[in-house]
Amino acid sequence: MKRVHLWLVAGLSALLTCAPAQIIYSFETEDLHGYADNNAPGFLEVFQATTGVTHGNYSMGVRWPGGFRWLLGNGVRDETLPYLRISRKLLLDITVPAGREVEWANMIVAFNGPPGYGWNQNSIPVGLPRVAGTRTILLDLESLPLPAPDVEWFQLNLGINAGSAHEIYLDSLRLYRPACEMVAFTFDSDLQGFNIGDQSEISLEWFNGKMRVSKEGGFRWLFGGTAPGLAAMVRRGDLVVFDVTVVASASQWANAMVAISSPAGWGQSDYVAEIPTVVGTTRTVALDYRGVALPDSDNPEYCTLNIAFNSQGYLVLDVDNIRIYRRAVEGDVNCDGCVNDSDLLAVLFEFGNTAITPADVNSDGVVNDSDLLTVLFNFGSGC
Ligand SMILES: [Ca+2]
Ligand SMILES: [Ca+2]
Ligand SMILES: [Ca+2]
Incomplete structure (x- = not known):
């Protein structure tokens, strides 16, 4: 066999092109699933493109002068709703062309919910790539209720925001697949090497099978996470994914980045993920680490995962189930x-x-x- x-x-x-399975939008049709229909030059430009293509022959380019813009979908129910009924965690490839760089950029998603709910949108934005390159973002929409399968129309809208003029190319909006996860850290009995080094204004404790991070405002690293087979996993994946729950907060915003440390060096991601700050909220967060120097073998002398948290003010987070999403x-x-x-x-x-x-x-x-x-x-x- x-x-x-x-x-x-x-x-x-x-005849065969690279095809991540279960793609919702590939932006191959000229109408770009409706997103191209509602824009004015200067306010928002939406166009079919051949930059940043990760499936098929085309992507969707979006250019805007900064600030917040809505991209409104075509409302064709069967193009999207059946997928969201399988999973409300989606992946989307975003490419920033060479020469572009912004200080911050993010995205929210909104769709129509069941009768009485009206529009639903994720209150916690998802970080958009800020510098040149292709990165995959995770849209965790599990907190948003869906309408009945026979609802007349279903509109998936993307709200984009940036600190200054930005240009991005979108492709392969697809289902997130738990089957692609490689489990790295579950904190069953200890912190699996994670520590705060000699930093102040941050503390770390093992709490009921989770890693509890308490910090004042500002940027702090968690160093030294190690798990069996971590090097082999990071060499085969491109996203670090974890679940985060907000335990206490006096912060308006927070975000995270990762670094992988090995004999290849200290490789720090250029992608920054937004973290929830509303107490009681749980979200799955993904950090694309493509571009980071990785160990050149599955068994290097050492390989550690390091996570940085940045917040405006005091924040206590429970972090659990850190996995690597397979490429x-x-x-x-x-x-x-x-x-x-x-x-x-x-x-x-x-x-x-x-x-x-x-x-x-x-x-x-x-x-x-x-x-x-x-x-x-x-x-x-x-x-
Ligand atoms: Ca087929
Ligand atoms: Ca495509
Ligand atoms: Ca297989």
Whole structure:
């Protein structure tokens, strides 16, 4: 079974593009899912582009002079709602072109909820990339209720905000997949190496299977988190993901960044994630660390995860379940990092299925020959 008929598909490689599964919006159609229809030059420019393409042939470019802008979706229910009913955690690739840089930028999401709820929007913005490069952001919308499946229309609106003129390219709005998580820190019995060094105005304690961070305003690092296999995980992933709950707060805003330390150096992320500050709120936060120097082997002398928290004022957070989100391997249906028999079987078992499923590798709405060929063509990769 290992040596499947690769010769069958050798000539078809040109037809296959990189395809993270379960894509909601790829911005391949000219109307850009409605986002392009409601803007005026100078106020907001929305256009189809070939910069920052992570799926298909096009992305959606957005340029604005800074400040807050709404991008209003087309309201076609079946383009979005069935996906959100599977998961209200979404990933979105954002590219900032070379030469662009802003001090801060973020995004909120709003959609229409059940009758009586009106519009729902996430009160905690998600950080947008501020410097050149492609980064993936996580939109955690789990706190927002959904309307019934037969609601007439469903509009997914994106609110963008930046400190000055900004330009971003969006592609591959897709479902976040728990199957792609590699578990690193669960704080079952201790802090797994995390410490505050000789800093003041921050303290750290193990609290009921979580890591409790108490800090005054300002920027502070947590150093030295280590877990078995951490180097191997960070070499195969591109996001550090964790759950954060606000225990106490006198802060209007807070954010976080990560650094990975190994013989390759101290690699600090350029992406900054926004952290909730409202007491009782729990959110899943993702920090893209692409561009960071990573260990060059799975077993380096040392490899530690370091997290920095910045807040306006006093803040107490419980952090738990730090995992690394696996980078997509083309044809890897079950997201275990290796394209093998299991992926082939997943496609075969679901052959003909038109539901939203990871077996629809190319995200065209049906599991068929094309998906099978993608798996076959990539057979053995990542293993
Ligand atoms: Ca696309
Ligand atoms: Ca697999
Ligand atoms: Ca397909």
